[in-house]
Amino acid sequence: MNKTVNPNELTSDDDYGPLYAARKKVYPQSTHGTFRRIKWGLMAFCLGVYYFLPFVRWNRGLGAPSQAVLIDLPNSRFYFFFIELWPQEVYYFTGLLIVAAVALFLMNSVGGRIWCGYLCPQTVWTDLFYAVERLVEGDRRERMKKDKSSDPMNLERISEIVLKHSIWLMIAWWTGGAWVLYFNDAPTLVKELVTFQAPMIAYIWIGILTATTYLLAGFMREQVCTYMCPWPRIQAALTDEWALNVTYRYDRGEKRTSVKKAAELRALGEHVGDCIDCYQCVAVCPTGIDIRNGPQMECIQCGLCIDACDNVMEKIGRPKRLIGYDNDINIQRRQEGKAPVYRMVRPRTIAYSAIIAVVGGFMIYTLATRSLLDVNVLHDRNPVAVRLSDGSIRNAYTVRLLNKSGYDRVIAIDAHGPANLSVHVIGVDSVTPDRPMIVIPRDTTSELRLLVTAPAESNPEKSMPVRFQVTDIGLGEVATATDNFVAP
Amino acid sequence: MTDHSEVDTVTGKSTTGHEWDGIKELNTPLPRWWVISFYLTIIWSIGYWIVYPAWPLISSHTTGLLGYSTRASLAVELANLEALRGEKMAALAAASLADIEKDPALLALARAKGRTVFGDNCAPCHGSGGAGAKGFPNLNDDDWLWGGTLDQIMQTIQFGARSGHAKTHEGQMLAFGKDGVLKPDEIVTVANYVRSLSGLPTRKGFDAAKGEKIFAENCVACHGDGGKGNQEFGAPNLTDKIWLYGSDEASLIETISQGRAGVMPAWEGRLDPATIKAMAVYVHSLGGGK
Numbered sequence: 001m002n003k004t005v006n007p008n009e010l011t012s013d014d015d016y017g018p019l020y021a022a023r024k025k026v027y028p029q030s031t032h033g034t035f036r037r038i039k040w041g042l043m044a045f046c047l048g049v050y051y052f053l054p055f056v057r058w059n060r061g062l063g064a065p066s067q068a069v070l071i072d073l074p075n076s077r078f079y080f081f082f083i084e085l086w087p088q089e090v091y092y093f094t095g096l097l098i099v100a101a102v103a104l105f106l107m108n109s110v111g112g113r114i115w116c117g118y119l120c121p122q123t124v125w126t127d128l129f130y131a132v133e134r135l136v137e138g139d140r141r142e143r144m145k146k147d148k149s150s151d152p153m154n155l156e157r158i159s160e161i162v163l164k165h166s167i168w169l170m171i172a173w174w175t176g177g178a179w180v181l182y183f184n185d186a187p188t189l190v191k192e193l194v195t196f197q198a199p200m201i202a203y204i205w206i207g208i209l210t211a212t213t214y215l216l217a218g219f220m221r222e223q224v225c226t227y228m229c230p231w232p233r234i235q236a237a238l239t240d241e242w243a244l245n246v247t248y249r250y251d252r253g254e255k256r257t258s259v260k261k262a263a264e265l266r267a268l269g270e271h272v273g274d275c276i277d278c279y280q281c282v283a284v285c286p287t288g289i290d291i292r293n294g295p296q297m298e299c300i301q302c303g304l305c306i307d308a309c310d311n312v313m314e315k316i317g318r319p320k321r322l323i324g325y326d327n328d329i330n331i332q333r334r335q336e337g338k339a340p341v342y343r344m345v346r347p348r349t350i351a352y353s354a355i356i357a358v359v360g361g362f363m364i365y366t367l368a369t370r371s372l373l374d375v376n377v378l379h380d381r382n383p384v385a386v387r388l389s390d391g392s393i394r395n396a397y398t399v400r401l402l403n404k405s406g407y408d409r410v411i412a413i414d415a416h417g418p419a420n421l422s423v424h425v426i427g428v429d430s431v432t433p434d435r436p437m438i439v440i441p442r443d444t445t446s447e448l449r450l451l452v453t454a455p456a457e458s459n460p461e462k463s464m465p466v467r468f469q470v471t472d473i474g475l476g477e478v479a480t481a482t483d484n485f486v487a488p
Numbered sequence: 489m490t491d492h493s494e495v496d497t498v499t500g501k502s503t504t505g506h507e508w509d510g511i512k513e514l515n516t517p518l519p520r521w522w523v524i525s526f527y528l529t530i531i532w533s534i535g536y537w538i539v540y541p542a543w544p545l546i547s548s549h550t551t552g553l554l555g556y557s558t559r560a561s562l563a564v565e566l567a568n569l570e571a572l573r574g575e576k577m578a579a580l581a582a583a584s585l586a587d588i589e590k591d592p593a594l595l596a597l598a599r600a601k602g603r604t605v606f607g608d609n610c611a612p613c614h615g616s617g618g619a620g621a622k623g624f625p626n627l628n629d630d631d632w633l634w635g636g637t638l639d640q641i642m643q644t645i646q647f648g649a650r651s652g653h654a655k656t657h658e659g660q661m662l663a664f665g666k667d668g669v670l671k672p673d674e675i676v677t678v679a680n681y682v683r684s685l686s687g688l689p690t691r692k693g694f695d696a697a698k699g700e701k702i703f704a705e706n707c708v709a710c711h712g713d714g715g716k717g718n719q720e721f722g723a724p725n726l727t728d729k730i731w732l733y734g735s736d737e738a739s740l741i742e743t744i745s746q747g748r749a750g751v752m753p754a755w756e757g758r759l760d761p762a763t764i765k766a767m768a769v770y771v772h773s774l775g776g777g778k
Contacts, residue, residue, distance in 0.1 A: 020519065021517040021518070021519060021520060023520065220521075223519060223521070227519055227522065381617065382615065382616055382617030383615075383618075383619035383626070386626065386628040386775065387729060387730065388629050388630050388631070388776075389725065389728035389729055390728065390729065391729045394628075394629075396628070396774070426589070426595070426773045426775070427589045427592065427595045446592065447596065449599070451775045456729075
């Protein structure tokens with residue numbers, strides 16, 4: 001970027017070069033090979049999931065949403081296939097985020113920026129937009145020629161540009177459209193959207209995401225990774241000498257010569273590098289760098305230069321993987337004539353895997369044993385205890401019952417404590433003495449005011465624990481909560 | 489700064505001349521779009537100055553072309569809220585007191601409304617949880633001076649006690665000592681007799697028969713036979729464990745000598761009927777309601 005400067009020449013501010021730099025537009029060339037195929041496959045998978053998941057149906061019974069994945073904000077529910085989460089269970093997301101973060105760390109310690117090169121939405125959509133660009137305007141050389149051309153625009157060129165941006169905008173619009181479908185019943189919302197009856201907020205979100213997709217994938221592209229994203233900076237702190245990064249094996253590549261010269265020199269028995277300086281690795285790079293300069297901040301490690309180089313090596317009859325997933329340790333070992341060593345299993349990867357296993361296991365365990373009936377109890381703060389006219393003592397509690405199931409429940413409430421306690425719920429006439437029963441509709445909570453009275457003869461001296469037990473009369477399902485019974 | 493600047497041998501770029509613990513910063517220029525975005529945000533902020541309230545003046549501030557004001561939008565929000573509450577409170581006003589307690593939704597609304605209004609109007613005397621204080625009844629217990637049914641509680645809230653309202657509860661504890669009706673030794677005797685009614689220990693040498701006689705002549709009219717109380721006059725039950733002004737001998741002597749006449753204001757006219765209804769349900773639901 002900057003010209004090389006001699007420190008002695010630096011005399012004024014101007015000598016430091018410009019304060020800002022124009023972007024060098026990147027024209028990645030198409031390529032084919034193993035990593036390109038992996039990228040196509042992952043792109044199809046990721047976009048397929050993103051665009052079509054909202055349309056997957058899941059039967060939850062009458063009155064419940066039938067969308068497999070739904071973020072129901074107005075009703076504060078999150079649906080994921082057989083799972084239905086309430087706002088207070090947001091810790092599942094915390095667990096998910098921990099697993100996701102550590103999975104990123106693990107990926108990084110195994111194969112560098114795998115996330116950046118293959119899975120990041122910025123990479124996936126930029127890749128898709130490049131594919132469109134290539135289809136409409138041609139490959140690298142043609143696009144460069146067209147951009148540099150000083151000829152006046154003709155109809156063909158104008159139609160190309162219009163077509164490219166139209167397709168981009170359609171993809172971007174579909175991206176924004178799919179986003180809002182996760183927050184509402186997808187088929188209904190699609191119907192409303194096309195008949196212009198959807199809520200304003202849906203159109204606003206589609207507009208925002210259309211704009212960001214179009215701008216970030218169509219124009220910002222690699223600059224998002226280079227200048228905006230924090231993950232490349234964080235991952236530098238997470239990598240180690242054993243991590244496999246896209247590496248130019250300079251032990252094999254140097255010294256660079258032409259094919260012809262190399263053949264001549266080899267015939268003489270001299271050491272020649274395999275790199276023929278064809279710049280194919282630079283041509284295909286979506287961030288416009290030369291991998292032969294060593295590991296660089298801009299490199300997203302997508303492996304496309306590996307494919308490009310392999311294709312060249314195949315043609316000139318040299319072994320593949322002059323560029324490959326490797327590390328400096330192996331380059332040095334090869335230079336010393338030793339066999340390369342790959343250590344996937346090392347303390348770092350074991351620790352990350354263990355964290356994923358423990359957190360993931362804990363989440364699965366809590367999810368599997370999660371109760372669909374719950375009770376929370378809050379003791380009255382003022383007054384903590386009331387003396388009644390006959391000398392008995394009463395404490396009042398706010399009880400919240402949670403019915404997370406898809407059916408109405410009949411609940412009985414018992415209070416167990418040392419003294420002979422009686423229980424009453426305001427607004428509920430007990431059929432069974434001291435065992436109030438109430439109905440909680442499906443998928444709701446009920447807040448009750450519950451009074452517990454200890455008779456005068458068994459007045460407690462100090463506070464004593466009370467266990468509240470709620471029982472689903474029909475199913476026998478039980479939930480408990482403990483609190484204290486306090487004397488005045 | 490120029491003195492320390494040098495060329496990085498690896499990248500061939502110049503450094504900024506800044507150094508932190510041996511780490512030097514390369515002089516990497518910002519991308520142009522970044523700089524342009526920065527200037528755009530400055531231009532955007534000028535737009536803000538013009539359309540929104542921005543600059544303080546000596547006694548006011550610039551109001552902006554849109555005329556936006558947080559106070560005005562608060563007023564609109566509050567009006568919307570009031571309209572929303574209006575619908576719900578109308579349902580409360582239409583339902584009978586007993587029906588409100590039977591309907592979980594109305595009960596929750598009445599309790600929420602009642603709690604807020606209680607905090608604003610009743611808590612200064614009765615305490616924030618209705619626990620009361622000396623002279624101000626505890627509303628959580630089951631001992632009621634003027635009755636503890638929903639209707640009776642509502643009546644007391646509406647018209648008060650000794651409030652001066654035409655329909656208020658009347659009746660007071662007379663000052664038997666101050667007015668010279670009873671002599672000091674008779675007051676001590678009857679105070680001990682009252683203590684004996686609820687099983688509290690009495691003073692040594694206390695004449696129970698004399699106490700009973702004084703009680704029958706002076707107190708039964710209001711407090712009833714055996715001191716069971718009378719809600720007609722707000723005369724408390726003297727046989728239970730709850731004492732508004734204290735059950736010790738000194739407190740009782742003071743009560744009998746000086747009399748008691750606590751005042752509960754009438755809330756009719758100060759609070760709308762639906763709110764009074766909500767408050768009656770709230771107080772009833774504290775736990776003592778009959």
